[in-house]
Amino acid sequence: MFLIFKRLWQVNWAEQWQYRANLLMYLLYWLVSPIIYLAVWTSIAGVKGEVNGFTANDFVTYYMVLLICDQITSNIIIHTFAYKIQDGSLSGELVKPIHPMLTNALVNNIAFKMLTIMGLIPIWIILFFLFKPDFSGVTLSGVLLSIPAMVLGFVIGYLLSAAITSLAFWTTRVYSIHEFYFAIILLFSGQFVPLPLMPKVIQDIAQFLPFQLFMYYPIQLILGRLSAEQIIQGYIMAGVWLVISILFFNWVWREGVKRFSAVGA
């Protein structure tokens, strides 16, 4: 199994390099909205001194860390996989003795991620000198605690996106479904606004949803803003959602493959 992943990595890494220009465009597109949120919130807080307890520096540090978490926990499987179901090119992968989504597509996503993170580094450094954030609240233990949280966030996010991508077995409109899903993430993950600034109802719901695991939870861990109780609660939610997402993905995939019509292939 190790050899499979090693070879998959070699192939996918080489492939991603072929598309490096494309990738850079994608990265820039990706960065636009968090950087806008960063600029807008910082200037609002700058004028008013603070927004609900969030100072300008809180916003800067929040969004600067968000840029990293977002890269680590997000995935692009809808773009790299749904079309294979629709145009039938999945056939070639389905007859191979490895799971198409949990091996090749997964490694492909990680290779993509590695390259975008390499692209993000210089941009992040520029932003650092522009906004001069004060990261004094960050501790080593916070950073260490956030690593498994981000890995869990990525795995859960990947499985949920993979399940939604698998809806392509049923409908050709899977991209609009995914857009809707993306809007929900935007709202409940803490990307649009840090969750404490959201109405109480949304905060209460967000606590029980998996989306805060993609951004809000690891960001707060890194910034050292969570109590021990909140940290434990977050990890328990992550465990629960890991199980749910595994079951959900397995079910959608299994039922979907039964409906696969291998068109055109």
Add this chain to the structure above:
Amino acid sequence: MSPTIHVQQLSKTYKVPEREGGFSAAVRGFFKRKYKEVKAVQRVDFKIEQGEIVGFLGPNGAGKTTTLKMLSGLLHPSNGNASVLGFTPWELKPDYLRSMTLVMGQRNRLSWDIPAADSFLLHQAIYRIPDNEYKQTYKELDELLELEPLMKKPVRNLSLGERMKCEIAAGLLHRPKVLFLDEPTIGLDITGQARIREFLREYNKRTGATILLTSHYMADVTALCERIIIIHHGQLKYDGGISDLSKKIAPFKLIGVMLAESNSHDLSKYGELVQNEEDWEKQYIQVKAEDVTRVTSRLLADLPIHDITIADPPIEDVIEQAFNS
């Protein structure tokens, strides 16, 4: 011993959304979709024993590819059963997938952007092929298909024929026991086709693998298969020896005539004139097998013949005649 491939009452019905053109139909279709049922394969039965090479024929849309897709596990049947090597294909068990291969046109086993060599190594890992076995198989494939010069180029820069060679090779690296080949020689030149055929025959002899193949090139089928299965409109029409079929339904021969002077003589009084698009120099007439000697000697006596050939009609035509009558 139970047969390698056992198909019982296998059926596949596709539900195809149907919509008329126009705005109001589009709106109605949004709320209530109409579906048409297409019976692609209907209650097909056959058995194939280990080591057989069977040609799977039928006109376009007859259900050949659908059947191959079910046998390789890509499609779930609507009804009926199939077992291959004791597995139910559509359960997609890794052990099953490791012991069979499906080669469809030039469908991508190979990654487009990287050299085939890298995809081959990935296949080695995926199919858990030990190093020495991999090297041995690769050497054999290289001898027959001359792969080496193609290995280092990105697949996207290969010609259609070159890509096909690499696809077939990739599909055989793990030495499958069962081969499903859908148009394995499509896009290849005559030498390339002959090479692949030669290779498949050799592979079958050496490994005892079972092969089920479809092809548009009748030469593939006549060269490789002793047995053929014909389906038409999703139903099994024939299952038996290739020579029996020709005898049974087409006791005809084709006489090709090239005249020494011009083609102004009317040959229709000797037999039915038929078109042959591959050979413009000759005129072809179709006569009953028992009349061949008589007609040939008359032709030779009557006309200034430069060249004359007698052959069986192409199987494509044989099938066409058999099932349109």
